Amino acid sequence: MGIIMEVNFNDEDKYYLAKKKVENIKGFYGNLTAFILVNIVLIVINLMTSPNHLWFYWPLMWWGVGVLFHGLKVFEVFPVLGKDWEEKKIKELMEKEKENKKKWQ
Structure with missing residues (x-):
């Protein structure tokens, strides 16, 4: 097997990594906010224009999967x-x- 190399970050590197992580978290919350707002609008449009034919769940479901994986990546769950x-x-x-x-x- 290979040798495991230890990485020593200086303060500037640590700041850059922390800033990048904060930007990723901010991006996730932006995506989540857009997801919620757009899907509320789509649900209202669907229920007002064609309540007998529900289609709002398709974008809700697929975009929701994307938001879920985005969150799992940003918060390092996997x-x-x-x-x-x-x-x-x-x-x-x-x-x-x-x-x-x-x-x-």
């Missing part, structure tokens, strides 16, 4: 989608590349 996993995978690939170069030298 380890595969989280930043730690990405960093570990990058390190692993970099180490493999280093080992491959050593083999051919």
Whole structure:
């Protein structure tokens, strides 16, 4: 197996990572707000124009799936989608590349 490299972030790097995380959270809440408001409007339009033919649940359902996965990624509920996993995978690939170069030298 490869060697696990320890990453030491300085304060500037930590600030950048924290700022990026806050921006991602803000983006999620923007998406969630739009999802709620637009779907309320779609439900009202559907019920006022064709109450016998309900279609509002289609955009509600599919956009809702997108919002759900967006939230799971932003709040790092799935380890595969989280930043730690990405960093570990990058390190692993970099180490493999280093080992491959050593083999051919």
